[in-house]
Amino acid sequence: MRQENLRSIYEELRSLSFSAMGRTSPNPPVAACITSSEGKILSRGNTQITGKNHAEREAYLHAADLPSYHQLFVSLEPCTHQGKTPPCRDLVLSQKPQQLQIGWKDPNPLVHSGDWDVYRKEGITVSLDPNLARVSIPFLFGFFQRIRYDRPWVWIKSAVNERGEYSPSEERRAPVSSKESEYYLQILRAKFDAVVVGPKTITVDEPSLDFRISESSFAEKGNPVSLVSDEASSFFSPGKGFLKSLFEISLEKEIFEKHKEDIVSYQPYRVFVYGEGQVFSRSFIDKQIRLNEMYGKKLCLFFRIRKEGSSVFLEKEISDTDLSLLSDFPVEDFFPSQGDLFLRSLSSKGINTVLLEAGSFLFHFVRNHLMEEDCILTVTGSRQESLWKEGKLFPGWKEGKETAKYKLNEDTWQLNNFVSLKNSV
Numbered sequence: 001m002r003q004e005n006l007r008s009i010y011e012e013l014r015s016l017s018f019s020a021m022g023r024t025s026p027n028p029p030v031a032a033c034i035t036s037s038e039g040k041i042l043s044r045g046n047t048q049i050t051g052k053n054h055a056e057r058e059a060y061l062h063a064a065d066l067p068s069y070h071q072l073f074v075s076l077e078p079c080t081h082q083g084k085t086p087p088c089r090d091l092v093l094s095q096k097p098q099q100l101q102i103g104w105k106d107p108n109p110l111v112h113s114g115d116w117d118v119y120r121k122e123g124i125t126v127s128l129d130p131n132l133a134r135v136s137i138p139f140l141f142g143f144f145q146r147i148r149y150d151r152p153w154v155w156i157k158s159a160v161n162e163r164g165e166y167s168p169s170e171e172r173r174a175p176v177s178s179k180e181s182e183y184y185l186q187i188l189r190a191k192f193d194a195v196v197v198g199p200k201t202i203t204v205d206e207p208s209l210d211f212r213i214s215e216s217s218f219a220e221k222g223n224p225v226s227l228v229s230d231e232a233s234s235f236f237s238p239g240k241g242f243l244k245s246l247f248e249i250s251l252e253k254e255i256f257e258k259h260k261e262d263i264v265s266y267q268p269y270r271v272f273v274y275g276e277g278q279v280f281s282r283s284f285i286d287k288q289i290r291l292n293e294m295y296g297k298k299l300c301l302f303f304r305i306r307k308e309g310s311s312v313f314l315e316k317e318i319s320d321t322d323l324s325l326l327s328d329f330p331v332e333d334f335f336p337s338q339g340d341l342f343l344r345s346l347s348s349k350g351i352n353t354v355l356l357e358a359g360s361f362l363f364h365f366v367r368n369h370l371m372e373e374d375c376i377l378t379v380t381g382s383r384q385e386s387l388w389k390e391g392k393l394f395p396g397w398k399e400g401k402e403t404a405k406y407k408l409n410e411d412t413w414q415l416n417n418f419v420s421l422k423n424s425v
């Protein structure tokens, strides 16, 4: 197969994976391409929303008049079990591609991974493809983390000024990043299964946390320029690969349209971590109820942080009536030292990826439970309002190892990976 054809296949798979991410959980966002022997793409597919077709089934569904010789590229090994849809392995066996190229084996214990003799008996050659693995890891990594470690892939994001401050000392809302970053920050929300804020942010900002894009935010988006060479990281770098895709793929008008049209499917859980005894404003509760009505889903999750040694009896901060409109789940209680249980609870709800829009509390809450490849994203801006005299320093400022850096007009997006941070605490 010609190199340029292979490159287009990988690009197509990257774009399909990116589109799928954010609307498939708990399933992984898988991509599939069917090609001719020369590498011409004949059909394509990606994982549909939960309960709907997997990527291979979509690709075959849209394939008209397949030649007897064809190849199937799929980023994750075809499933072997009956779930909400029949096993993809049976479909592949019936379609008999000559070649089956797989990005990753499936760590899901429900899948008989690596049992590929059945394919070979039908004359289907199976191979693991390292380039396909590299292209697809940013999108599959959250699913791998949840299946292997019972916790999502964690990203901590903070917008800071040049001194690393995320907020003025006095309590008020103060946007830091520029309007050119806004579109990408919103697409980031679409790509994550859950977006989280901490106690004071709920009170000060009354945040919506939903995913919303508009023609004007698309028109105003800046042009990101990478400041770090592509060779400067390991072969598999999910964080770097994801950020690169965010900046390259979401630039396409077609991708923007797709996300706008399908805005309901891409909505993340809106997660609120609050303190025991915290008072919620009526306007905040009503806003969240309205968002649920608009998207037709109860997407709020509430976690209450108890004071260490506090009494057993707890007053409810949210009435049962409000909670029944806000969430399908009860409020869960954790102590500040139980960030690991918080992450596990998200995982148990099928959340593969989580974005913490962090002030000080959330960072400290999860810090000791972070793993290699978890990410801190700082967006450093110099927007006028960020020139406050004195501010609160983001505790994750300059933590971890720099993995990627982009200039986006006045803003700098820097991604740091946690590398055994746990051991350095």
Ligand SMILES: NC(=O)c1ccc[n+]([C@@H]2O[C@H](COP(=O)([O-])OP(=O)(O)OC[C@H]3O[C@@H](n4cnc5c(N)ncnc54)[C@H](OP(=O)(O)O)[C@@H]3O)[C@@H](O)[C@H]2O)c1
Pocket: 157, 158, 159, 160, 166, 167, 168, 171, 172, 173, 174, 176, 197, 198, 199, 200, 201, 202, 204, 205, 274, 275, 276, 305, 306, 307, 336, 357, 358, 359, 360, 361, 362, 392
């Ligand atoms: N730039 C950004 O990207 C970004 C992101 C998020 C938020 N923000 C801004 O940050 C500001 C809020 O910052 P923040 O760091 O104060 O917010 P936060 O992380 O949401 O909340 C921190 C507060 O949580 C409370 N807290 C700490 N430990 C606790 C515990 N064990 N149990 C219960 N509550 C506990 C404390 O409140 P008390 O002191 O009252 O006890 C503490 O001040 C807002 O103005 C918001 O706009 C900016």
